[in-house]
Amino acid sequence: AIDPQFHENRDQVDEHEGHSVWGPVDEPEELGIHGTHVAVDFDICIADGACVEDCPVDVFEWIDTPGHPESEEKADPAKEAQCIDCMLCVDVCPVDAIDVDAG
Ligand code: SF4
Ligand code: F3S
Ligand code: ZN
Numbered sequence: 001a002i003d004p005q006f007h008e009n010r011d012q013v014d015e016h017e018g019h020s021v022w023g024p025v026d027e028p029e030e031l032g033i034h035g036t037h038v039a040v041d042f043d044i045c046i047a048d049g050a051c052v053e054d055c056p057v058d059v060f061e062w063i064d065t066p067g068h069p070e071s072e073e074k075a076d077p078a079k080e081a082q083c084i085d086c087m088l089c090v091d092v093c094p095v096d097a098i099d100v101d102a103g
Helices: 050-054 088-092
Strands: 012-016 019-022 038-041 061-064 073-076 098-100
Touching (some): 050 088, 088 098
Antiparallel strands (some): 038 098
């Protein structure tokens, strides 16, 4: 499962489409965590898609990640600022790849 303390245990190594990327990153096998308020551990995500389907405000967008061992697509928290903290995505992800900091 995603480490809920990732912002303390990892370093922000990059930005992607306006959100942070938390390392380590070693593409294409290791992709880190995308997002901060809505954080998706790309190294855990298996592209199940429940988060993309269920998010009521369409926070997630698919991105291609060819060569990643778990899946060749990931749910990117492209619009994390729109999140309404409903926690549905956290509940439906079968591999616990998502952390939402509802504060
Ligand atoms: Fe979308 Fe709710 Fe997840 Fe926020 S907590 S990203 S609103 S499903
Ligand atoms: Fe990935 Fe979990 Fe969404 S596996 S696509 S983060 S439901
Ligand atoms: Zn991203």
